[in-house]
Amino acid sequence: MNLPKKGRKASVLFINRVYPPAHGATGRMVRDLARAFSMNGWDVTVLTCDVKSGKEKDGNIVIKKVKAPVFKKNRTSYLKVWCKLLLSGLFSKRHDLIISLTDPPMLVVAARIIASLKGSRHMHWCQDLYPDLFPVIGVKISSFWERFLNRLNIKSLKSCDRVVVIGRCMARIIMQKGIDAQKIAVIPNWPDKELAKKESYSHFNDAVSIERELEGVDGRPLFVDKEPKFRVLYAGNIGKAHPIETIIDAATMLSLDNPEIEFVFVGESEGHLRLARERARRGLDNIRFLPYQPVSRLKALMESGDIHIITMSDKAAGLLVPCKLYSALAAKRPCVLVGPNNCEIAKIIHDFRAGDVVAHGDAIALANVIRKYRNNGEEWYSAYEGASQAGRIFVPDESIAAWLQRARDVVLGRKKR
Numbered sequence: 001m002n003l004p005k006k007g008r009k010a011s012v013l014f015i016n017r018v019y020p021p022a023h024g025a026t027g028r029m030v031r032d033l034a035r036a037f038s039m040n041g042w043d044v045t046v047l048t049c050d051v052k053s054g055k056e057k058d059g060n061i062v063i064k065k066v067k068a069p070v071f072k073k074n075r076t077s078y079l080k081v082w083c084k085l086l087l088s089g090l091f092s093k094r095h096d097l098i099i100s101l102t103d104p105p106m107l108v109v110a111a112r113i114i115a116s117l118k119g120s121r122h123m124h125w126c127q128d129l130y131p132d133l134f135p136v137i138g139v140k141i142s143s144f145w146e147r148f149l150n151r152l153n154i155k156s157l158k159s160c161d162r163v164v165v166i167g168r169c170m171a172r173i174i175m176q177k178g179i180d181a182q183k184i185a186v187i188p189n190w191p192d193k194e195l196a197k198k199e200s201y202s203h204f205n206d207a208v209s210i211e212r213e214l215e216g217v218d219g220r221p222l223f224v225d226k227e228p229k230f231r232v233l234y235a236g237n238i239g240k241a242h243p244i245e246t247i248i249d250a251a252t253m254l255s256l257d258n259p260e261i262e263f264v265f266v267g268e269s270e271g272h273l274r275l276a277r278e279r280a281r282r283g284l285d286n287i288r289f290l291p292y293q294p295v296s297r298l299k300a301l302m303e304s305g306d307i308h309i310i311t312m313s314d315k316a317a318g319l320l321v322p323c324k325l326y327s328a329l330a331a332k333r334p335c336v337l338v339g340p341n342n343c344e345i346a347k348i349i350h351d352f353r354a355g356d357v358v359a360h361g362d363a364i365a366l367a368n369v370i371r372k373y374r375n376n377g378e379e380w381y382s383a384y385e386g387a388s389q390a391g392r393i394f395v396p397d398e399s400i401a402a403w404l405q406r407a408r409d410v411v412l413g414r415k416k417r
Contacts, residue, residue, distance in 0.1 A: 010411050011043035013095040013120075015111055017081055017103040019048035019063065023268075023292055025236070025323040026101055026127055029189060033099075034061050036400045037407070045095065047088055049081055064088065075139060078104040086110040094118045096411050105130035106149060112156040121410050123162040127189075129170060129319040136315045138240045154178060161410045164403070167344030169318035185406055189323050190396040191330035194298045222290075222297065222304050229262040230374045233305025233333075236324050238271025241316045246338050247309060248278055249363030254370065255286045261374055263309075266290045266301065302331035306380070307355070307373050312339035314360060321345060329354065329391040334383030336369055348394075354386035 014034055018027035030046060035058070038044045044061045049068035056063040066084045081104045089098075089110065098120045100111030108124045115122035131149040134141055141149070157163055157179050164185050165171045171184050190196075223229070238244060247263065254261045265272060268291055279287045293301045302308075308328035312320070317340040325345050328335045335355035337345050346357045358366045373380045 009041060009043040010097065010408075011045070011095040012037055012097040012099060012407065013089070013092065014044070014046045014099050014101075015048075015085055015089060015107060015114075016046075016101040017049050017068070017085070017107075019046055022048075022050070024103070025189070026103055028192060029323075030101065031058070032190070032193060032396060033400060033403055035059070036404060040404055043095075045092070047085060047092065049084070064092065075141070078139075082106065082110055086113065089114040090117065095120050097121045097123065097407060099123045099125055099407075101125045102128040102130060105134070106153060108156045108160070109152055112159055116159075121161045122159070123164060123407065123410055124157065124160045126163055126165045126170060126174070127320070129173060132173075133241070133316065133319045136241050136313050136319065162406055164406070167318070167321040168347070169342065169344050170321065173318040185402070187399050187402045187406075188394055189321065189326055190394060190399045191323075191326040192295070192298055193396050194295050195302060195327060195330035196395055196397075222293075222300055227260065230258075230260055230306050231304055232261065232263045232307055232309050232336075232370060233266070233302070234264070234309050234311075234324075235266040235302065235305075235327065236322070237267055237269045238265070238275060239269065240271075241313045241320060242271065242311045242322070243313055243338075243360060244271070244275060244311055246358070246360050246363050246366055247311060248275070248282070248284075250366040250370065251284055251287055252282055253363060253367045255284055258371065258374065259286060261286060261370060263287045264290060264305065266293065268292060299331075302327055302333070305331070305333055307334045307336055307370065307383075309336045309338065310345060311360075312337065312343065312345065314340045316340075317343040325349075326394050329387050329394055332384055332388040332391055334373055334380060334387055336366070338366060348390060352386040352390040353382065354390050355383050 014030050016026055016030050018024035020027055020031050034044050034046055038060050046061060046063050048063065048065055050065040053067040054065050066088045068081050068084060085107065098111050098115045100107050111122060111124065131146055131153060154177050157174065160183065162185060163174060163179060163183050164187050165174060166189050168186055171186050174184060175181050251263050263286060265275060272289060276289060308324065310322055310324045312322055321344045325335060325348065335349055337349055337357045338360060340346065341357055349355045349357055356369045358369060
């Protein structure tokens with residue numbers, strides 16, 4: 001294993017399918033982390049995908065792009081991107097440290113091959129746990145391939161110098177697979193830095209006082225309504241790991257007695273298209289759609305929600321941790337999780353009393369929780385206080401500092417801790 005010579009910059013290669021301006025929370029966090037590494041004296045390269053191959057620069061960061069013009073979430077697309085990233089990594093210069101993510105799935109295996117042949121240290125940033133997550137997102141594989149990929153994944157994880165997971169529930173599952181606990185570090189994801197720049201909007205009388213100016217920096221209002229609305233905000237991807245049937249059923253119930261309660265879904269995924277069709281079928285005027293918003297309007301968008309709603313499949317507990325939670329906490333908004341009680345998000349919500357957790361299929365309970373925050377200012381304010389406290393803890397600087405420290409330890413060969 002070659003370590004950086006004295007006086008030479010340590011170098012790091014990030015590998016992930018998406019990177020800004022492409023949409024995706026992992027790409028945004030890779031950019032944040034890459035910039036932090038660069039500012040701390042590292043030589044930084046990012047290996048990613050785009051419609052065209054080539055190289056770009058983000059300050060001192062080299063962005064190396066491999067061509068992947070059409071991507072669909074199926075086995076063929078995943079395999080093509082995986083192979084392209086592997087080959088590009090093999091033909092790239094050597095780096096002291098490789099940091100792999102989980103898009104495409106099983107990227108840890110490709111990065112492990114590159115690190116072994118190049119003599120690099122390797123840290124894996126486990127955003128999602130594959131192949132365990134395949135059945136949850138609807139990717140069908142045979143039992144033979146599932147066992148084979150699981151053994152390959154475990155072998156690769158065991159060979160990593162460090163495995164960074166984003167939740168305690170994920171750490172437990174990885175340890176159950178036989179990964180040395182001393183290799184595992186829990187570093188939470190973080191909200192967009194734009195949300196952490198200033199104190200969130202806090203001028204209100206109670207939960208009912210929602211008539212306010214919601215503007216981006218360009219002065220255009222996000223919403224123009226004749227009557228004030230109490231907004232339930234869902235911002236982000238709607239994938240198969242994020243079932244929304246319970247939310248739709250609750251919206252149907254509330255449309256009759258509480259037309260002032262509006263559900264706002266932000267994004268442009270296939271799940272949004274399915275939801276739009278269901279909205280039309282049921283004639284739900286209390287569901288509104290917004291496209292992805294520019295960074296300049298992100299803060300206004302996140303604060304436009306009186307409460308934020310998150311959904312996660314019960315089967316995904318410990319296999320992923322939706323980033324939506326951290327954005328909601330940064331905006332100091334009560335959070336409602338529709339999903340399992342035994343996951344990282346549920347634990348954070350309970351620990352900080354920042355909202356509620358509702359089981360899938362219980363639309364009546366979800367409608368009642370939303371009514372509670374709509375009608376009871378004390379309940380809303382209590383959850384607001386909890387979200388505010390959590391938002392002061394889950395901040396970009398804390399997680400990024402933890403990453404920098406562990407990366408230095410790995411490259412210098414320090415004892416894991």
